[in-house]
Amino acid sequence: MSDTISRFIFDKTDVRGEHVRLEKSYQDILNIHHYPPGVANLLGEFLAAASLLSATIKFEGALILQVRGDGEVPLIMAEANSERELRAIARDANQAMSLDFKTLIGNGQLAMTIDPKHGKRYQGIVSLDGESLAHCLESYFEQSEQLSTRIWLDADGKCASGLMLQELPSKTPDKDRWQHLTTIADTIKSEELLSLDADALLYRLYHQDAVRLFEAKPLIARCQCNRERVEKALLSIGQSELNDIVLEQGLVETNCEFCNRLYQFSAADIAAMFNENTDIVRH
Template structure:
């Protein structure tokens, strides 16, 4: 598999970890828009973060990471479903992007919103400022500020692969003493801090874990696959037209010469509706297929 997460645990301590590799799905996202290199890297890091976060959750639904700013990249948005399907998009001002620009330059005054949207149950949303040196630091701050389990991220992307490492402290079990737990957490995260972008992007998971934790008892679990998949469809596009109301939808048809095309921003798929389609929608006939008047 070119796209997967792989969980590991430290048998003698109360810490778990997860590694993510995104290849094909990352390339699918980048192929939809001509992203400058700094934007492609930032988007890859956010994709890796979403895949890691889904692994920490037990839910049936959708995780959305949405970053907004007043700078060269006003929007980054990534989704990962509980079925482990990912998609993402960025909005940017090309003329404002310098080679090698980082998070602070690309997204000043930025805010990251984390949304957990289960199919059943209550929606959860948390917000953190993008004031860290990189996305890894910002997500670490999010967990610290929300008083959740101590969690650290290491995220890298280079336009070809996106990789990530997560460490998370678990509730006390093997280590009951608070000082011993803190010391162990400090030890494991300090070792992870020595991992370079080149190592994480270029090495397989077994080699990464051996380099970092060859003196620890680490158990690595089977990988779980990920894939690019866009959730857009004709029915959702039709619902957007219906939400306008019949009068406004018909006016839109007139303004566009008798047909309306709705584009998916994530995958560039186009859904076309003509007068017959729109009439069918407001007559309650649904939108399962384009009308027979299509040329």
């Protein structure tokens, strides 16, 4: 499988890890929007990062990574859910020419949102002080979660991959062991991260350490948009304004910005929407 995420642990330590490698899902997302090279690479890193982070949380729902900045890319985000479905988008980024993270993102904030199917949303925010997405995420964990976490990300427009090591809470943390494992991981070359599967990469790094790799799980690019969600968004616009659009254009049409799927609503559809939601205040 070319699109997989794999968990691994180091025996007799409190260190766990995740490895992700994306090809088809990454290509499927890029083929919708045709981003410039630097944006395509950064979007791949966001997809890999969202996959890694969502795998560490036991919940039903979605994890969303989003950056709003003043650089060449005003907004970029990736989402991974508990069904291991991925989607991502960079908004107003077709003119971005840089390959540099800071130039693309500029000044802004990195937000990590956990959106469970049941319960309240949680959002953590960290400033974009790092020189890469991986560094910014490491700062997030240091400030917000207080978990020692190291992340390595790479993408080249064809493949996106990532590796994460995380030290779990322990009464007797072994800092020497943590230093040993992360120092070895720092030797990863870009071509190795992009080309090797989890088994080969872990052997390359840790063939002298007791590491246990679990069965890989598949990932897929799939948008979670549906007609019901679009209807909820249209309800917030108001019946009067929607009726004006129908009078002018014949239909209300809207595209999902993630998958570009077209949704159409006739005058009868609009009337039915508001009749079914009688608590909506009409203007």
